[in-house]
Amino acid sequence: MGLFGLFRRRPHERTGFELYAAAVGAARTPRFYAELGVPDTTAGRYELVCLHVGLLIRRLRAATDKTADALGQAVFDAMFADMDVNLREMGIGDLSVGKRVKMLWEGFHGRATAYAEALDQGDTAALAAALERNIWVKEPAPEGAGTELARHAERVSALLAGQELEALLRGQVHFA
Template sequence: MPRPMALFGLLRRRPYERMGFELYGAAVAAARAPEYYATLGVPDTTAGRFELISLHVAVLIRRLRRFADKPAQELAQSVFDAMFSDMDVTIREMGVGDLGVGKRVKFLWEGFHGRAQVYATALDAEDMAGLEAAIARNVWAGQPPPEGSAAALAARAQAMAATLEGQGFEGFAAGQARFA
């Protein structure tokens, strides 16, 4: 028979869970800006929206990881967890059965992880050509992007990283993030 304290552990939330969902929500709101789709020609599809959300969340998590202390790492993990909790719900709402959800979430997780690493590496090295190439490859799924769109989106990602860099942990810990 489980001990009562063990049951409380199952019900306890992680310290930054709510803030992780709020930061994830801010990233999603920023990624839904109409100019990405209307002006830059990002495909207004499930895949295109996932790519923009991934870009915003990757840049946000990169910023949180740069604080290099335990609370910031926990908050970064909470943002990641919020994203994939949302992906799980979204996939289920799209009608995928329970047996297929795990495979699809794993596929998205692996894709996000690779993108986040490539974007962070390019941003850290100030490699705009590398960032532009990665964005073009991912966002337009191998199709040629509209003229200048990949460069413009890479410049926005760099500006977003700079804007997030100027924000302190206190704001993030309160669930607030401003994107460029």
């Protein structure tokens, strides 16, 4: 590999970060917190990032294209590189960060799988239940909030499905 190989960017790294940043921007929409009662906490924000990143990666994997799949992996890598940085900024000790990132990764995988299965089956109720189970852990979801968030996820999923793969490969994505 040589010394210069250490400084070479991975394929799609920059584009992965651009798409991830767009998903984070969508997850920070004030309406989720103000109108739907998503807890405006680190955990609540993480849940909405998981939802939007999961929808984006699902779209990229649906393309059945090696390049799109690699870009999906780059988005995933960007998310967990960001999680690593955030944990360190929050004061989590260096020795604990790896374990926490692994725990977050496992949680993301479970959530993304549950959300994708409900979307694939067109089961709004199952999607709402999964969202409620993950987002409103300490208190019940406000009346209808899980269903409204599930419908949002369905709309975003359809919107992403309609976006050209070439645009996504250039780091251009729209969540609303």
